[in-house]
Amino acid sequence: MYDNSMKIEFISxxxxxxxxxxxxxxFASQLDPTVEELADxxxxxxxxxxxxxIHGYENKEGVVKIEAFxxxxxxxxxxxxxxxxxxxxxxxxxxxxxxxxxLERSGMGFTVMETFMDYLKIESEKNKGTRLTMKKVFNSLx
Amino acid sequence: xxxxxxxxxxxxxVYMRGELDHHSAExxxxxxxxxxxxxxxxxxxxxxxxxxxxxxxxxxxxIGRYKKLNARNGSVCIVGAINSxxxxxxxxxxxxxxxxxxxxxxxxxxx
Numbered sequence: 001m002y003d004n005s006m007k008i009e010f011i012s013x014x015x016x017x018x019x020x021x022x023x024x025x026x027f028a029s030q031l032d033p034t035v036e037e038l039a040d041x042x043x044x045x046x047x048x049x050x051x052x053x054i055h056g057y058e059n060k061e062g063v064v065k066i067e068a069f070x071x072x073x074x075x076x077x078x079x080x081x082x083x084x085x086x087x088x089x090x091x092x093x094x095x096x097x098x099x100x101x102x103l104e105r106s107g108m109g110f111t112v113m114e115t116f117m118d119y120l121k122i123e124s125e126k127n128k129g130t131r132l133t134m135k136k137v138f139n140s141l142x
Numbered sequence: 143x144x145x146x147x148x149x150x151x152x153x154x155x156v157y158m159r160g161e162l163d164h165h166s167a168e169x170x171x172x173x174x175x176x177x178x179x180x181x182x183x184x185x186x187x188x189x190x191x192x193x194x195x196x197x198x199x200x201x202x203x204x205i206g207r208y209k210k211l212n213a214r215n216g217s218v219c220i221v222g223a224i225n226s227x228x229x230x231x232x233x234x235x236x237x238x239x240x241x242x243x244x245x246x247x248x249x250x251x252x253x
Contacts, residue, residue: 014165021195039195039226046197050164096234104171106201108234115233 004030004070012057012064012081014050020066021045027068028075031138040116041075041136047109048079048132055099056083056130074137077117082129089122144192145173150250153185154178159192167199174207184216187249191222200227201234208240219253221246 006027010016021042028041045066052064062083069076086092092099093114098107114120119135143160156174160166178186186207190196208218219241223231231237243249 014163017163017165018161036226042195043197043226043230046163046195050197050199054164104167104202104206106198106205106234108198108201108230111233112198112230 002069002071005068007065007067009063009065012053012060012062014053016064017046017049017053020049020064024066024068024077027070028138031070031073031075033138037136037138041077044113044116044134044136045077045079047112048077048134051109052079052081052083052130054103054105055086056081058084073139074135077134078131079134080129080131085126085128085130086122086124087126089124093122143170145170147177149181149183150246152183153187153250153253154181154183155187155189155246155250157189157192161195162193162200162203163195163197164199167203171203171206175210178207178211184211184214185253186211186216186218187221187246187253188218189221189246190227191224193223193227196223196227196230198230198234201231201236204231204236204240205234217241217253219243219249221249 008023024045025038025042049064062081065080067078091097093110095111096107098105113134117134117136121133124130143162143166146157148155154177211218221243
């Protein structure tokens with residue numbers, strides 16, 4: 001069904017944020033993305049993984065899972081954690097909203113993901129975890 | 143993230159090099175605040191030209207310094223962000239309150 005796919009799992013340590021975005025960018029590079037498209041993907045991955053670490057696992061140890069699929073020019077990313085979940089998804093999606101104002105967070109995570117990717121779906125259940133699905137079509141390939 | 147500091151006309155200039163994400167943000171925040179407090183300065187110029195990657199954690203760092211210095215009648219501005227970094231900042235609407243300059247001399251003169 002897919003032309004290619006990969007899966008990585010890592011512990012929810014902030015050091016792994018750069019690992020995650022570089023791993024996904026490296027996988028996506030087979031689609032010949034532009035510098036800008038690749039930066040978009042890296043930023044979206046960074047936001048998703050940071051959310052899992054800070055909010056999902058509240059800085060306690062857990063596992064973050066990323067799956068990536070390529071179908072023709074489209075990259076699909078799934079970022080999943082088994083953390084506390086998001087109580088109010090609509091509220092969390094609002095620009096500038098943060099559940100942790102004490103952390104000097106900007107509340108722009110989901111806005112970044114929505115803007116830089118073509119599609120974002122958020123599925124979350126309290127105390128079960130959160131699963132994000134993002135898609136982006138790379139137009140650079142001719 | 144590598145930081146270098148310089149003071150010009152009582153304005154703290156911080157040259158940032160590397161990737162600014164949630165992991166590096168705390169160190170950046172602490173080092174800048176420490177320097178501002180130690181030298182008793184209320185104006186900050188953040189040179190982003192060496193920042194190769196930034197996510198929304200960077201917005202938090204800049205707005206956080208803005209709030210802190212605003213309370214001391216000071217200000218913050220940004221110099222030389224690359225395109226991908228600028229696009230993240232633009233999403234937040236931050237440039238309505240925080241100046242963006244092309245060069246350090248221009249920032250020193252205007253802030």
